Amino acid sequence: MAQMYLLVAGVMLCSIPACCLGCNLPWIHCWKSNEIFALLKQMQRIRTPSCLKDRADFKFPWKRENITQIHMTQGLCYHSLMLQQIFNLFTTEDSRAAWNSTLLDKLLSSLDQSLKQLEKMEGDNLDCPDLGHAAQKYFRGIHLYLEDREYSPCAWEVVRVEIKRCLSLI
Numbered sequence: 001m002a003q004m005y006l007l008v009a010g011v012m013l014c015s016i017p018a019c020c021l022g023c024n025l026p027w028i029h030c031w032k033s034n035e036i037f038a039l040l041k042q043m044q045r046i047r048t049p050s051c052l053k054d055r056a057d058f059k060f061p062w063k064r065e066n067i068t069q070i071h072m073t074q075g076l077c078y079h080s081l082m083l084q085q086i087f088n089l090f091t092t093e094d095s096r097a098a099w100n101s102t103l104l105d106k107l108l109s110s111l112d113q114s115l116k117q118l119e120k121m122e123g124d125n126l127d128c129p130d131l132g133h134a135a136q137k138y139f140r141g142i143h144l145y146l147e148d149r150e151y152s153p154c155a156w157e158v159v160r161v162e163i164k165r166c167l168s169l170i
Ligand SMILES: *[C@@H]1O[C@H](CO)[C@@H](O)[C@H](O)[C@H]1NC(C)=O
Pocket: 063, 065, 066
């Protein structure tokens, strides 16, 4: 029961995406983040509590206080690299097998539009190797977890919840 509460609290804590407050993203971008978040929510196919046994700690690399700092200094680069990793995760064949393709296509298209907007804004400012390494490690963990669980519906559900959480932190 305690575990269940923890999971639910975790989900609720993350139900509002932050919008990169310190990093001068235009409103359209915030709107896109909310759209991506809403799509991830809609994509749910099975009840999260039925997947308790599949929970995993993916070790998100930063704490909230660090993220505030990152937003102020490397916000665009951070935002763009995280969205790119999320795009890579959901653009796989295994993802297509797991999700409703209408919703998945909308999600990928929103992510793609966001990334293109960021690219336009960033110019040369795309380089944040330290953040990149940490993000790669985090997402590699997620890919390995899915592989390990043979891309089961519950594994994808756990990942969907994790990405929603992650999105609230980018
Ligand atoms: C995260 O923030 C804390 C407090 O500001 C700081 O002590 C720590 O070094 C930061 N960690 C990273 C990885 O930047």
